[in-house]
Ligand SMILES: Nc1ncnc2c1ncn2[C@@H]1O[C@H](COP(=O)(O)OP(=O)(O)OP(=O)(O)O)[C@@H](O)[C@H]1O
């Protein structure tokens with residue numbers, strides 16, 4: 001089971017600053033949706049509103065609705081903690097917990113939520129690490145610190161950690177920007193594999209990556225600095241990259257900036 | 259391949275062999291030692307041949323000669339950049355030595371004067387019935403007092419201080435947190451005797467509780483809290499925000515993220531801060547004098563009646579003219595240092611175990 005996300009009239013603020021304005025889009029289940037656009041146009045901001053991570057920052061707030069299978073994440077009585085268990089997230093910079101081993105990192109989400117059964121945890125560790133294409137590289141050193149892995153391995157460890165709690169949706173904010181081409185390919189393969197069980201949203205600056213991995217693409221932009229970012233165009237990836245309906249999208253994906 | 263179009267380097271350097279000027283003269287390693295030996299010899303000659311007869315002046319002179327000679331040698335051979343480097347290096351090492359001298363001197367004199375008097379019977383007897391002229395007696399009652407008072411104070415101040423620090427860093431916003439921060443700063447500068455006077459006036463006189471080890475602990479709590487809060491706050495602030503977000507993104511509640519991710523990451527630093535606070539209050543005399551009062555008898559109950567404590571014991575023994583009493587004071591000082599060091603080691607082992615190697 002995976003989940004459809006419908007965003008309507010979404011506006012996000014940092015204090016008084018309006019960072020993105022009036023975003024409307026629908027993310028299909030078991031699809032990969034890519035967010036592209038110039039730096040500062042609000043891709044990360046929109047992504048973080050999808051699992052209520054935006055409001056973690058002091059002064060940050062959200063208007064509009066985000067429906068997850070018809071339920072409004074920002075509706076009354078919604079618990080952000082439960083939302084985040086359903087909508088997992090991988091960050092731009094790998095951030096394994098420095099005090100924990102590889103094993104503990106993978107099951108951190110389960111253990112911190114009170115699951116203690118050793119057999120279940122062992123099983124989930126192997127399953128998640130295999131899912132993140134990391135098992136073969138670390139199976140002999142599960143008790144070593146997670147921070148001792150290479151950057152690419154750490155990022156896959158963070159993916160394993162995110163999928164270990166079995167979310168419905170996986171949000172990835174530039175997951176490959178700190179990685180070499182080989183690790184990047186490994187993660188793209190992984191995204192293709194994960195797609196069969198999760199709804200995936202990925203922010204990327206890499207056009208090839210967006211066209212390789214995603215089914216739909218959202219192009220964000222902003223008029224000038226200080227203005228809020230806006231969703232310019234949202235369509236099938238093939239359409240955005242070959243025959244976009246907006247001039248600005250075409251300029252951006254072909255490398256000419258308007 | 260034709261090289262005709264490649265222009266000649268336009269600025270030939272003085273050293274024809276290394277046109278890029280990457281080489282530089284570097285003094286061999288033994289030179290600083292040779293210069294140091296030379297400076298000492300010159301200083302000794304001055305000592306022997308001139309009327310200067312103060313050892314301290316000679317040592318200072320040797321140091322000065324070394325700095326001047328080393329800089330001169332280095333400038334003439336290595337050039338001014340390296341000479342400045344060596345000059346700064348010399349100053350840094352010099353400052354380090356100056357800072358270590360008092361530490362080593364204190365340790366050496368306490369060990370030298372205290373070790374002889376230390377004996378099993380000194381550790382296991384009180385001063386019951388021992389006058390200042392008598393040679394016997396011990397510090398059993400004072401050790402009990404110090405350990406109990408400091409442990410009770412820590413048991414109150416450390417959790418309290420940690421909670422305040424966690425509130426300030428993780429939850430505090432706006433007016434309340436600024437006010438708390440301000441009062442913690444004020445408390446940091448509180449003279450320790452004021453803490454003692456406060457407990458004396460409030461707990462002992464106004465509430466009529468009487469002198470006790472616990473009253474002393476209360477005074478120590480007042481002194482410990484700001485140190486614990488400040489150091490824990492600094493350490494918690496150092497924990498990168500990404501780790502907190504990683505926790506939240508896994509669907510872990512905020513309080514649990516703090517408890518299981520943030521605090522463990524900051525733990526070694528927090529332990530260091532707590533140990534500094536413990537070491538500080540273990541040596542406090544004035545507040546203890548006003549609240550615990552001191553006694554020669556063993557009183558293992560911190561909640562009623564006068565107790566003793568090591569700083570109090572040292573204070574009272576060192577103030578007497580008899581050599582026996584002064585010896586006891588030195589030995590007690592040594593024991594106090596050892597207790598603080600052992601506590602420190604234990605805390606470090608404990609904190610080290612929770613980290614991965
Ligand atoms: N913590 C914050 N506090 C205040 N303003 C912020 C904060 N984070 C982002 N912003 C602002 O919000 C706007 C959108 O930022 P966002 O990080 O979403 O951009 P982005 O599209 O992800 O850019 P990039 O591609 O560089 O990651 C920017 O103008 C940025 O300055």
Ligand SMILES: [Mg+2]
Nearest residue numbers: 043044045173
């Ligand atoms: Mg971003």
